[in-house]
Structure formats: C-alpha cells, structure tokens
Amino acid sequence: MDSLEQTAQAVSDKRVCPRPPDITADDRIFLAWQRSHMANERTFLAWSRTSISLLAFGFVIERFDIFLKHVLQIYGQPAHFTGSGTVIYLSLFSFLLAGFAMLVSGVRFLTVRRHINSGEAVFSILPDILVVISVVVIIIMAIALSLPRLFELTEGISSTLP
Numbered sequence: 001m002d003s004l005e006q007t008a009q010a011v012s013d014k015r016v017c018p019r020p021p022d023i024t025a026d027d028r029i030f031l032a033w034q035r036s037h038m039a040n041e042r043t044f045l046a047w048s049r050t051s052i053s054l055l056a057f058g059f060v061i062e063r064f065d066i067f068l069k070h071v072l073q074i075y076g077q078p079a080h081f082t083g084s085g086t087v088i089y090l091s092l093f094s095f096l097l098a099g100f101a102m103l104v105s106g107v108r109f110l111t112v113r114r115h116i117n118s119g120e121a122v123f124s125i126l127p128d129i130l131v132v133i134s135v136v137v138i139i140i141m142a143i144a145l146s147l148p149r150l151f152e153l154t155e156g157i158s159s160t161l162p
Contacts, residue, residue, distance in 0.1 A: 033116070040112045047105030050131070051098045054138075058094035061087055061142070090141050097134050104130070 023030045064087065104127050115122065 036116045037113070040109060040116065043112075044105055044109040047101060047108070051102040051105065054094050054098035054101060057138070058091040058098065061094065062091040086145050090138070090145055093141065094138060097138070101131065101134075 023033045108124075108127050112123065114120075
C-alpha cells in the first residue's frame with residue numbers, strides 16, 4: 001500500500017509540476033521537440049495566411065461595386081445604382097477580424113511555444129472555435145448583403161431581354 005500511495009503521489013506531482021523535456025538526453029526526444037516547434041510555426045503561418053486572406057476579402061468586397069457596374073454596362077444597362085453602405089460594414093468586419101486573428105495567432109504561438117518548452121500538454125481549442133464562428137458570420141453577412149444587389153442585377157438583365 002505504501003508503494004502504491006507513493007506512485008499515486010508521484011503521478012499527481014507530475015501533473016501539477018511538469019518538467020521540461022531533456023532534449024539532450026536522446027536524439028529521438030530532440031527530434032520530437034523540434035517537430036513540435038515546427039508544427040507550432042506552421043500553425044502560426046497558417047493563421048497569418050488566413051489573416052491576409054481576410055484582408056484581401058475585405059478589399060474584394062469593397063470593390064465589388066466596380067465589377068457590378070461593368071456587368072451592367074455589358075448588358076446595356078446604365079450603371080447608375082448607388083453603392084451600398086452595408087458592404088462597407090462587411091469589409092470593415094473582415095478587416096477587424098483579420099487584425100484580431102493575427103493578434104490571437106501571435107498569442108497562441110507564444111503560449112504553445114511556452115507549453116512545448118515546459119513540457120505541459122494543455123492546449124485551448126477556443127481560438128479555433130472563434131475562427132470558425134467568425135468565418136460563418138462573414139459568409140452569412142456576405143450572402144445577406146449580396147441578395148438585394150443580385151435582385152437588382154437580375155431585374156436589370158431581365159428587363160433588357162425580349
């Protein structure tokens with residue numbers, strides 16, 4: 001019994017106070033440590049790429065009016081519709097989300113790096129959930145904001161067809 005209690009105490013001590021990996025003890029441990037850091041860097045770069053994509057999406061949405069004017073001119077319609085102010089909200093939301101994603105990715109990178117170096121195995125899924133929710137909100141906003149424009153465009157095209 002005494003030995004079992006000591007083992008249980010040792011296991012609980014390891015959970016409370018993890019020790020950093022001894023990367024110099026074995027080549028396999030060192031390579032695993034390096035792989036963990038490289039995976040963390042790849043994740044950070046993927047988040048950065050996502051942030052840049054959100055910025056680009058904001059610019060594309062902002063300039064979608066120009067595309068619609070050219071399409072209307074191709075079908076012989078006068079391009080006199082006014083720009084929608086709601087599109088600006090979507091592009092601003094995209095810009096803010098890109099900045100927030102970049103900030104969260106930097107904090108997450110440093111946190112995971114600290115966890116890897118200290119030997120802790122605790123990670124949060126919250127940033128991933130926030131990104132998924134944000135992307136779903138952007139898609140819903142894009143659809144909701146583009147429906148009136150699409151109806152204007154189809155009405156304009158259908159009135160020119162015989």
